Amino acid sequence: MDGAHDMGGVAWSGPVRPEPDEPVFHAEWERRAFALTLAMAAPGGWNIDMSRFARENRPPEEYLSKTYYEIWLAGIERLMEERKLVEADEIAAGHALHPARPVERILKRDDVAATLRRGGPTERDAKAAALFAIGDRVRAKNIHPATHTRLPHYVRGHMGRIELVHGCHVFPDSNARGLGEDPQWLYTVTFAGSDLWPDAPDPNLSISVDAWEPYLERA
Numbered sequence: 001m002d003g004a005h006d007m008g009g010v011a012w013s014g015p016v017r018p019e020p021d022e023p024v025f026h027a028e029w030e031r032r033a034f035a036l037t038l039a040m041a042a043p044g045g046w047n048i049d050m051s052r053f054a055r056e057n058r059p060p061e062e063y064l065s066k067t068y069y070e071i072w073l074a075g076i077e078r079l080m081e082e083r084k085l086v087e088a089d090e091i092a093a094g095h096a097l098h099p100a101r102p103v104e105r106i107l108k109r110d111d112v113a114a115t116l117r118r119g120g121p122t123e124r125d126a127k128a129a130a131l132f133a134i135g136d137r138v139r140a141k142n143i144h145p146a147t148h149t150r151l152p153h154y155v156r157g158h159m160g161r162i163e164l165v166h167g168c169h170v171f172p173d174s175n176a177r178g179l180g181e182d183p184q185w186l187y188t189v190t191f192a193g194s195d196l197w198p199d200a201p202d203p204n205l206s207i208s209v210d211a212w213e214p215y216l217e218r219a
Contacts, residue, residue: 001053002144002153004060009154009196009207030069037076038115043103044083048120049176053148054078122170124183130213132187136162137219140189140211148176151215155207158195159219163208164188171212185213 007013025031037051046054055075056063063071080086090097107115132138142157143149150172166186174182193205 001056001147001149003056003058004063005056006153008152025069033069033073033076037072038112039107040076040080040085042105042107044079044085045105046079046083047175049148049170049172050178051075051079052172053176056148123166124168124170124181126168126185127183130165130185132162132165132185132213132216132218134162134165138162138187138189138216139219140191140209141215141217143215145173147173149173149215151211152209154196155189155191155209155211158191160189160191160209162187163190166210169212171214173212173214187211187213187216189216 025034041047041051052075055071058071058074062074066074077086077091081088081091085101085103086096087098137159138161139159140151140155140157143151164187166188168183169186170181171184174180187210188208189211191207191209193200193207194203196207
């Protein structure tokens, strides 16, 4: 979707300034927000793309005024409320006010480490041959979906070249909407920086983006 989260390559976002020796978490509550997001996916039944969309799908003024893990917390609150795992008055109060809802699955303490190591593999068997091969010239489609997508706004409508073919992977645009995984071929596409930003100071700059096949068309 088009939103404040898609700020890569836009002039108003400013430069990225990495924090030297940045810790994984700046405060204990951030660790807890991450743990809650991981744990509640089991009873909530949402997937990673639904989780991302819940964080992205909020007004720009709200998104830009929150810190990274404040956005994570807002996302999990939305997901839990949508699935009736909590009520709005409980979120406002910050504690349970109603009996707990029965759930089918929970993430047990002894399974956390294995879950983190395993992650969520997304590669799937291909149902059709790939449309593109390494070296092909392609154009990123100029799309503006209303829901989750992984195609950055700044490459849409621009031409690039297929650099790598990664096989078939879960298609986030479908997965975020609960419409199934709909596996699609995934490619690394390289774009010339001068094509994306004509005033780029480095003429040799290039940008590589991982893009699913439905995002691309032959140039």
